[in-house]
Amino acid sequence: MTSTASSAPLKEQAQDLLAQLTGAPEARFHPGQFEAIEALVEHRRRALVIQRTGWGKSAVYFISALLLRRQGSGPALIVSPLLALMRDQVQAAARAGVRAAMVNSSNVTEWAAIRADLAAGELDVLLVGPERLNNPDFRQNWLPELVRACGLLVIDEAHCISDWGHDFRPDYRRIRDLIANLPAGVPVLATTATANERVVEDVAEQLAIQQGGQAGPDSVFILRGPLSRDSxxxxxxxxxxxxxxxxxxxxxxxxxxxxxxxxxxxxxxxxxxxxxxxxxxxxxxxxxxxxxxxxxxxxxxxxxxxxxxxxxxxxxxxxxxxxxxxxxxxxxxxxxxxxxxxxxxxxxxxxxxxxxxxxxxxxxxxxIWEYFATASMPTPENTGAVLAALRQASSAGQELTVPALETRVDVKRSSLDLLLKVLAVEGAVERAERGWVATGAPWHYDAPRYERVLQARLREQQAMLDYQRTSTCRMVFLAQxxxxxxxxxxxxxxxxxxxxxxxxxxxxxxxxxxxxxNRTGVEIEPRAMWPSGLGSLVSEATVDHGKPLGGRIALQERAQAGRALARLTDLGWGNRLREIFAPGPDGSPLDGPVPADLGRASLQVLADWDWEQRPVAVVGLPSPVRPALASSLARGLAAAGKLTDLGDMEWVKEPEHFGGNSVFRCAGVLGAYRLPDRVQEYLASSPGPVLLVTDRIDSRWSSTVVARMLRKAGATAVLPYALAITH
Structure with missing residues (x-):
């Protein structure tokens, strides 16, 4: 940068950079843009900018970064949530002469060169995803130097910080600690286009965190523009x-x-x-x-x-x-x-x-709203189980990977990942080199807060329904x-x-x-691997010579690719199936014979199925929730297809851990079924493909375990069929 440019008034420098950024010499700042730049560069403030999409928030932080670099500050660190956003911002920065790079999972091979450029002072802007802040290697080898040298911290899409926002991301909570560790005088900018007053207050409170205490949200410069869009x-x-x-x-x-x-x-x-x-x-x-x-x-x-x-x-x-x-x-x-x-x-x-x-x-x-809401909300049972398992392992000097943790807590993988992030940002657990550990810090399940968040979500859902019926201008409704x-x-x-x-x-x-x-037929991919850690849960989970189940499922013991009428999330038959699988008025499952339309559609699936050899018999996989539905489907398909009806598998015990994670689901199924004598006798004398029929397939472990039993009894193939598959 030339000394002439550096000595020019701040607004003149900023105006010149805006012309470079836009490629338009006549470009002028929107109301509020320069004021935000001035707050960051001149006064080293902490700022929250809430402006509609297209207003030019990226111009504020790119120009501020360059102006601060002219004053001798280090590079700007931008926390940005999506790869698409990062790619666009790096390209936009390059067009404006801003030396920018990104660090995320898509460009690991470039990290060494980026670190070298940082050390040499050759970068003006570094973009990172929030998940990097939860990565032990990044926290240990990158973050200390980035914090020390940082000239400007930018949190893009800052509504993700707040668990009151529609798109809360636990990794974003780590930004609070990042802000608190910044050297004095480093400006901070948070930007978003979607924040109501509750989210604004939450984000401002976190921006105000400083070393040695909190200055209070009133110390944050807040720039809020009109959000209505006349376009x-x-x-x-x-x-x-x-x-x-x-x-x-x-x-x-x-x-x-x-x-x-x-x-x-x-x-x-x-x-x-x-x-x-x-x-x-x-x-x-x-x-x-x-x-x-x-x-x-x-x-x-x-x-x-x-x-x-x-x-x-x-x-x-x-x-x-x-x-x-x-x-x-x-x-x-x-x-x-x-x-x-x-x-x-x-x-x-x-x-x-x-x-x-x-x-x-x-x-x-x-x-669909209810499904996603319940899947993402931590429960006291889940958080308690995860913490107890990690504390026990940590006391023995162990670190637990997610697969290892799955063998100790009956929590689905997606929910487990979320729980670990929540517990990590709240200081109860942390990622170590080889897995997760408990920190020993005191932690309790904040039930009142989660209840407030849940009620906020319900109010948001009602507002969306009100939007559909409103007699108010729709843009006014959204802005309000x-x-x-x-x-x-x-x-x-x-x-x-x-x-x-x-x-x-x-x-x-x-x-x-x-x-x-309304096309019929969705492929059910057969499981090919046993879940890791299975032997630690079920001692009888053995194959020949007492070897614990693990690794690949042998081809000769594996189910073939199956079929379902539809996914429960499908738009066509999915709507009809959701009616069947919805709970009754008292919350208990609805059960009864398979409806005629679903029976006919199932026959169409079988007619279109391109199996190598037609099944010779039908075996029913009993449902612990809707036994009449599953059994009538099996009987009906056997009769319509003129296949030998071998009846249903017999319960030894009902499968445990219904709805849990993969390893618990598999462990709960092992030992739950017994082959009836008539099935064993038939397959011993008339081996051939068997159609395995049930009402609904979720984890695929029941069909996998029963298929293995049928194959070992003489079935040359096992073809699972269900009315519905969950995903």
Whole structure:
């Protein structure tokens, strides 16, 4: 940097950098942008900026970073939540002459070179994901030097800090400790476009943390702008069925402006919708947490370059995706809060671009909200079990990996990962070199706080339902949910100006969509490996010569690929199956003979099944929850297919740990079933493929263990079939 530039007034320097950043010499700051830069660079403040998407928050921290570098400060450290966001920011920084790099799981081979550039003072900005703050190697080998040299700390998407926010991420809680350890005088910037007043207060309180104590949230510079977006034309279209919603898309997607995003609530819905729209001739791609990382990056580029009409995405495509000319956002199913909805639709209508935003809610939305809410909420039983296991191991000098911990606590892997993060950021456990350990710090389950969070979630869900029925301007409604009271009626939404979207459906396209949604048959992939640590739970889990079960399941003892009528999360048959598997009015399971429509659909699955050899017999896998449903399905399929009906497997005991993690589920199934004599006698004299029938498959361990028993008794193949598979 030249001495002339360094000695120029701060606003003049900032204006020059803005011109470089935007590539427009005539560019001027939006109201509040320079004030935020001044607070950081001139006064070394801690600042929280709440501004709508597209306002230019990244310009604030890039320009501030360069100005602080001119003054001799070290590089800026930016904590950013998503790979897509990091990639975009690194590219934007390079265009502005900012020397930036990112450290995350996608570029491990570049880390050594990045550390060398940092040591040589060759970087202005380093972006890291919040999960790095929970990585022992990063905390030990990177973080001390980064904290010592840091010239500016930026927390992007700062609403993730708060467990009151719609997108709370436990790893973000570690930022509180990072802020507290910063040297005096290092400015801190937190930015977000989606924060109501409760989240703002929580984030400001954490920003105020300082070495030796807390200065108080009043010490934080808060810049809050209007959140209403006059570039978005909002609407809600109520259609009775998933087929109708998909038929509307197939009919009208081509008339929507430019390219855009179609959001769904589940992975299955994203895949099904993408398949149906491709069948209708539209160039679309699915995008979810299941999509391979390289394929996700390619899909993002395809949308940015308008090579596809839309990405059909889950919330995995959210914060940080930047396409200035995104023309529309459609939701098939409503997010669980108006704040989350605002965040997703904020991808569109940036700058001078107008965009259409349409919500098509589904009757299954509430069930999906409840599933995700209960899956992510720690319970006293789970947290207590995890802490007890880690404390016991730590007292013996042991570190427990997640698979090892699974053999000691009956908690699903996804919930276990979340629990460990929560306990880690609250200081009760920590990741060591070889696994997890208890710290010995006192900790208690904060039931009142979790109850308050739960009630906040329920209020958010109700607000989303109210949004669908509101007689208030939809943009005003969303802004008020973010505690912005300045919004004025937009004049263009379907409440202000009447429906702007067509409601008619092309019968042929809708029928085709229905065929796609209502297709029968989902493959059930057979398990190929025993869960690690199984022998420590079940002593009788042995194979020949007393060797404990472990490693790969022998091919000659393995089930074949099975079939289910549908996933419970599917849009088509999934809706019908959720009715069957829903609890009754008193909360107890509904049970009874298989309904005729599900029986006919099951026969269609069997007719379409491309098995190498037709089964010779049917064996029922009894259900501990809906025995009549499972048994009647097995009997009906045997009769309709003219297959030998060998009856049901016999209980030795009901499987334990229903709903627990993989190793406990497997251990609970081992020893739970016995082959009836008639089955053994039949297979001994007439070996052949066996159709193994049950109502629902979740962990796949019951079908895996029983398949092994049938194969050892003489079945040449075991073909599992169920009405539903959970995922």
């Amino acid at each position: 978005l034309r909002l609407g809600v279209l109520h259609l009775p069925t998933a087929t109708d919603r998909l038929g509307w898309l197939a009919t009208h997607l081509g008339s929507l402006p430019g390219s855009g995003i179609i959001y769904t609530l589940t992975v299955a819905a994203a895949e099904d919708t993408a398949a149906a729209l491709r069948a209708a001739g539209y160039p679309v791609l699915p995008y979810s947490g299941k999509t391979d990382a390289d394929e996700r990056a390619e899909a993002e580029e395809a949308l940015k370059e308008n090579r596809v009409k839309a990405l059909v995405a889950t919330s995995a495509l959210g914060m940080g995706f930047d396409k200035p000319d995104l023309g529309f956002v459609i939701h098939l199913g409503a997010p669980s809060s108006a704040v989350a909805y605002y965040q997703q639709v904020g991808r569109a209508g940036r700058g001078a671009i107008k965009a259409d935003v349409l919500l098509m809610p589904g009757r299954e939305d509430r069930e 949910e973010l505690d912005d009271t300045t919004a004025q009626p937009c004049g263009i939404c379907d409440v202000c100006a009447g429906p702007w979207y067509p409601s008619g459906l092309d019968p042929a396209l809708t029928a085709q969509a229905g065929i796609t949604l």
